[in-house]
Amino acid sequence: MTQLVYGTLGYDAAHMLGGLMLLLSFTLLSQRRMTALIDIYALQATCLALAAFWQGHVQSAPALYLTGAIAFAAKAVLIPAALRRLMLRLQLTETMEPALGIFASMALGVGLVVLSIMVVLPVTMQSQALTREDLALALSVVLLGLLMMISRRSAFAQVIGFMSLENGLILAAIGVAGMPLVVELSLAVLILVAFVVFGAFLRRMDRQFHSLDTTNLDRVGGQHR
Amino acid sequence: MSALLALAALLLHLALMLASAPLLLGVVRSAKARMVGRQGPPLLQPWRDLLRLLHKQPVVADSVSLVFRAAPALCCAAMLAAITLVPSFTLGMATAQASDLLVLAGLLALGRAALVLAGMDTGTAFGGIGASREMLFAVFAEPALLLVVFTLALMTGTTNLDAVITTIASGQLGLRISMALALVSLAIVALAECGRVPVDNPATHLELTMVHEAMVLEYSGRHLALIEAAACLRLLIWFSLLAGIFAPFGIAPKADGQGPILLLLWAAGAAIWAVKMLVLALGLAAFETSRAKLRVFRVPELLGMALLLGLLAAILLFVSQGFAHGFGGDGA
Numbered sequence: 001m002t003q004l005v006y007g008t009l010g011y012d013a014a015h016m017l018g019g020l021m022l023l024l025s026f027t028l029l030s031q032r033r034m035t036a037l038i039d040i041y042a043l044q045a046t047c048l049a050l051a052a053f054w055q056g057h058v059q060s061a062p063a064l065y066l067t068g069a070i071a072f073a074a075k076a077v078l079i080p081a082a083l084r085r086l087m088l089r090l091q092l093t094e095t096m097e098p099a100l101g102i103f104a105s106m107a108l109g110v111g112l113v114v115l116s117i118m119v120v121l122p123v124t125m126q127s128q129a130l131t132r133e134d135l136a137l138a139l140s141v142v143l144l145g146l147l148m149m150i151s152r153r154s155a156f157a158q159v160i161g162f163m164s165l166e167n168g169l170i171l172a173a174i175g176v177a178g179m180p181l182v183v184e185l186s187l188a189v190l191i192l193v194a195f196v197v198f199g200a201f202l203r204r205m206d207r208q209f210h211s212l213d214t215t216n217l218d219r220v221g222g223q224h225r
Numbered sequence: 226m227s228a229l230l231a232l233a234a235l236l237l238h239l240a241l242m243l244a245s246a247p248l249l250l251g252v253v254r255s256a257k258a259r260m261v262g263r264q265g266p267p268l269l270q271p272w273r274d275l276l277r278l279l280h281k282q283p284v285v286a287d288s289v290s291l292v293f294r295a296a297p298a299l300c301c302a303a304m305l306a307a308i309t310l311v312p313s314f315t316l317g318m319a320t321a322q323a324s325d326l327l328v329l330a331g332l333l334a335l336g337r338a339a340l341v342l343a344g345m346d347t348g349t350a351f352g353g354i355g356a357s358r359e360m361l362f363a364v365f366a367e368p369a370l371l372l373v374v375f376t377l378a379l380m381t382g383t384t385n386l387d388a389v390i391t392t393i394a395s396g397q398l399g400l401r402i403s404m405a406l407a408l409v410s411l412a413i414v415a416l417a418e419c420g421r422v423p424v425d426n427p428a429t430h431l432e433l434t435m436v437h438e439a440m441v442l443e444y445s446g447r448h449l450a451l452i453e454a455a456a457c458l459r460l461l462i463w464f465s466l467l468a469g470i471f472a473p474f475g476i477a478p479k480a481d482g483q484g485p486i487l488l489l490l491w492a493a494g495a496a497i498w499a500v501k502m503l504v505l506a507l508g509l510a511a512f513e514t515s516r517a518k519l520r521v522f523r524v525p526e527l528l529g530m531a532l533l534l535g536l537l538a539a540i541l542l543f544v545s546q547g548f549a550h551g552f553g554g555d556g557a
């Protein structure tokens with residue numbers, strides 16, 4: 001495996017793609033409109049696919065090309081298309097105010113990025129530079145996805161947050177050499193299954209409440225309450 | 226000899242900037258009109274407007290003080306001073322020593338403050354609204370600009386714009402995430418500072434949400450000409466700044482005994498600079514036609530995003546450099 005050195009093209013391109021994904025995570029946090037959320041999510045998945053291709057090229061690991069192809073097909077094309085159809089079907093036009101203000105959630109996001117850098121960099125002192133920085137970026141994307149899930153009231157935005165969280169997981173996985181293909185494939189299948197569940201959930205919720213506001217769910221107690 | 230060349234470069238730069246500033250605005254307007262299917266004004270229309278306004282006598286309200294009369298000149302002077310600091314086709318102009326990014330930020334702020342004071346001086350409600358909104362935006366835009374300056378200073382070790390561009394153009398920094406974050410941040414700040422579409426609409430006098438036009442509503446004649454000229458110059462300053470920092474290729478190096486080949490370098494630098502300006506102008510026009518103006522109270526959110534991205538850029542550098550040096554990692 002080629003060593004990636006700070007300041008070379010291999011390092012720079014991988015670093016840049018990771019950084020771009022982080023930037024898109026922040027853009028997701030700042031958006032209210034659903035079409036914009038879907039577009040940015042698709043763009044982030046495209047970046048992920050490019051990052052996987054690049055890592056496959058640099059690490060000369062053909063399996064990563066497969067990962068990239070799956071990421072592109074499933075997350076940059078299929079899932080956004082399905083989300084758009086769902087949006088049309090349910091006629092979702094409402095833009096919901098997030099539970100936490102946009103500026104507050106962005107500020108929290110910056111804090112999370114700092115946190116993940118402070119956590120990852122000292123822990124991975126022995127690894128090469130690319131892995132360390134990539135891991136820090138991936139952890140940031142994961143945490144920003146989580147933040148999006150808790151800072152939004154719209155179930156739709158929460159789904160997007162979850163999906164972008166998973167992008168971060170894959171980014172972490174491709175940065176580390178020797179991730180078994182089985183794990184990645186099962187993760188990809190898992191995300192598709194999760195998406196089907198989400199679709200059913202959103203539809204059900206829309207029928208029940210005529211809105212995707214998750215505060216409605218507070219009133220749902222279940223049978224055993 | 227090299228001092229003379231630096232002076233010549235500065236004069237050429239100034240002439241080029243002054244000639245092209247209204248033209249740039251004309252290109253943006255014309256491209257915008259074409260993109261929505263109208264023919265649009267001719268490219269030289271801003272020049273003609275300026276000349277027309279210069280011939281007209283200004284009408285000044287009885288109630289205004291000296292501030293109102295002095296503000297257009299002050300604003301235009303600040304922009305003129307700023308334009309000498311931002312390199313266009315060559316580095317190492319006579320003002321290179323003074324071209325500090327903080328000075329530039331200060332001059333831009335001075336121009337803004339002059340117009341805000343003038344807007345309030347007239348005592349009309351509209352001017353006051355415009356002034357207060359302008360300050361509301363400045364509260365976010367200026368710290369964002371300073372954070373980007375801080376980021377650049379961390380990477381290049383100086384706040385001197387000439388030296389910053391020299392370092393970036395040499396390519397020793399490589400691609401950096403912080404640069405990408407700083408670019409997005411600075412682009413948003415530029416949109417706000419120039420009063421372009423998501424923040425302000427430069428093409429209207431009627432909207433209740435307008436900012437810049439509301440401040441200068443009472444101006445006429447040569448006062449208005451100065452203000453319009455300052456607006457053109459501000460757009461050119463920001464374009465040149467963005468192109469210089471983030472796409473520094475093709476810019477001629479400092480004149481230092483290259484002989485006659487220097488002229489060739491300058492000509493090439495000017496041509497490449499013109500292409501960059503054209504690309505930015507078309508990009509701005511495309512962006513503006515595809516966007517709606519934000520509500521005024523959403524603008525601080527956009528500028529807050531610029532602020533946080535600037536902060537993130539600085540933090541990423543700070544933290545990763547701290548680890549690279551402090552813990553002997555293999556980062557640098």
